[in-house]
Each structure stands twice: as structure tokens, then as C-alpha cells.
Amino acid sequence: GAVVSQHPSWVICKSGTSVKIECRSLDFQATTMFWYRQFPKQSLMLMATSNEGSKATYEQGVEKDKFLINHASLTLSTLTVTSAHPEDSSFYICSARDLGAEPAGWKQLWSYNEQFFGPGTRLTVL
Amino acid sequence: AQKVTQAQTEISVVEKEDVTLDCVYETRDTTYYLFWYKQPPSGELVFLIRRNSFDEQNEISGRYSWNFQKSTSSFNFTITASQVVDSAVYFCALSERGIQGAQKLVFGQGTRLTINP
Numbered sequence: 001g002a003v004v005s006q007h008p009s010w011v012i013c014k015s016g017t018s019v020k021i022e023c024r025s026l027d028f029q030a031t032t033m034f035w036y037r038q039f040p041k042q043s044l045m046l047m048a049t050s051n052e053g054s055k056a057t058y059e060q061g062v063e064k065d066k067f068l069i070n071h072a073s074l075t076l077s078t079l080t081v082t083s084a085h086p087e088d089s090s091f092y093i094c095s096a097r098d099l100g101a102e103p104a105g106w107k108q109l110w111s112y113n114e115q116f117f118g119p120g121t122r123l124t125v126l
Numbered sequence: 127a128q129k130v131t132q133a134q135t136e137i138s139v140v141e142k143e144d145v146t147l148d149c150v151y152e153t154r155d156t157t158y159y160l161f162w163y164k165q166p167p168s169g170e171l172v173f174l175i176r177r178n179s180f181d182e183q184n185e186i187s188g189r190y191s192w193n194f195q196k197s198t199s200s201f202n203f204t205i206t207a208s209q210v211v212d213s214a215v216y217f218c219a220l221s222e223r224g225i226q227g228a229q230k231l232v233f234g235q236g237t238r239l240t241i242n243p
Binding site: 043046091097 | 168169170171173176217229230231232233234235236238
């Protein structure tokens with residue numbers, strides 16, 4: 001269980017075009033999904049936190065108008081890179097948190113809600 | 127602010143050697159979680175372990191072991207009798223408790239481990 005998929009696994013596009021990446025939780029419902037970006041030989045950096053039915057929360061320095069996030073259902077979040085440029089070329093990874101694992105009451109203060117990672121999408125902008 | 131430091135950028139050893147990957151973290155919270163992930167060349171993150179701040183017991187899983195020391199804010203990872211298949215980038219990560227459930231992960235810079243035959 002707890003499988004997260006991403007589509008596409010890789011994409012090559014021309015500069016100036018927009019690219020949409022999908023993140024799906026296949027066997028569980030996720031109120032929260034996270035989007036990370038990883039440049040070559042670097043660490044994963046959180047871009048934004050996506051909550052189902054509400055606006056995403058972006059990390060400092062991430063342009064919300066350039067990286068559009070939509071979390072329309074409990075199993076799908078999308079990241080659209082608008083007007084992509086070569087510097088946007090990166091490995092984009094999403095993770096999803098299992099709604100069913102949400103602890104209640106006092107347990108919420110102690111428990112961790114497991115994040116499950118997708119396989120990543122490699123974006124190359126020419 | 128949270129911070130995770132993996133000082134070793136790259137490590138190269140010969141197969142069957144033991145190797146330890148260091149991880150030092152900074153957090154102001156008293157409740158937090160520490161993780162190790164493996165990232166093989168395919169790019170997919172493989173979860174290895176999660177440890178909460180109240181549990182300082184060391185853990186062993188096969189050839190893998192973890193040493194959590196709150197006094198030095200370290201969470202080191204040791205591979206015993208390394209194998210070529212262990213070659214990957216290893217990330218240490220930290221997540222702070224969030225009542226509303228934010229629980230964002232902060233990753234270290236990663237250590238690229240190469241096991242030579």
C-alpha cells in the first residue's frame with residue numbers, strides 16, 4: 001500500500017511553454033501533498049505544501065505565479081510550470097500524506113503522519 | 127530554524143568495508159522526527175528509518191544501524207560489510223511536530239556513497 005505515482009516520469013519541452021506534472025496517491029487519500037525540487041547533485045528543497053480544496057502554501061523564494069499548484073481531490077495534485085525556462089530544468093518530486101493515518105486528540109501532538117514519495121519527474125527545458 | 131548538515135559530500139570505500147554517514151541537526155522544538163532516505167540513480171527516494179526525539183535507542187536492521195545522540199544532535203548511519211548495491215546518495219532529514227500537520231521535511235545536502243568492488 002501507500003503508493004504515490006507521478007506523471008510524466010520525464011518531459012522535455014521548449015523554453016516558454018508550460019508543463020503540467022501530476023501526483024497521485026493510488027491507494028490512499030491525501031489531504032496534504034508536498035512538492036520538492038532537486039537540482040543535479042543537490043538536495044531536495046520544499047517548494048510548496050498543497051492542501052486539498054485550498055490554496056497551496058509556497059516556501060520563501062518560490063514564485064507562486066510560475067509554479068501553479070492545484071489539489072482538486074484527495075488523490076491528485078498537479079504542478080504546472082508556466083513559461084518554463086532552462087533554469088527550471090530539475091527533478092520534481094511529490095509526496096503525499098495519508099489521511100487515514102491522521103492521529104486524533106492528544107496523539108496528534110506526538111504522532112508523525114507518514115509522507116510517501118513519488119518516483120519523481122525529470123524536466124528538461126531546451 | 128531547522129537545519130540538517132551532512133558534512134560528507136562523497137564517500138568511496140571498497141566492498142565489505144564498514145562506513146558511517148554523519149548527520150547533525152538543529153531544531154528549537156522538543157518534539158521532532160529524524161529520517162534517513164536512500165536515493166539510487168533512478169531518483170526515487172527509498173525510506174530507511176524514522177526516529178522520534180523521545181526515542182534515543184539505537185536501531186539495527188540487518189547491515190544497517192543508526193546511532194541517535196540528542197546530546198550532540200547527531201543521527202549517524204552505519205552500513206556494515208558494505209555492498210556495491212549500497213551505492214547511492216543518502217539523505218538525512220528532519221521534521222518538526224506540527225499541530226496542524228504541516229510537518230515539513232528539511233533535508234541535508236546528501237552524501238554520495240560509492241562502494242567499489
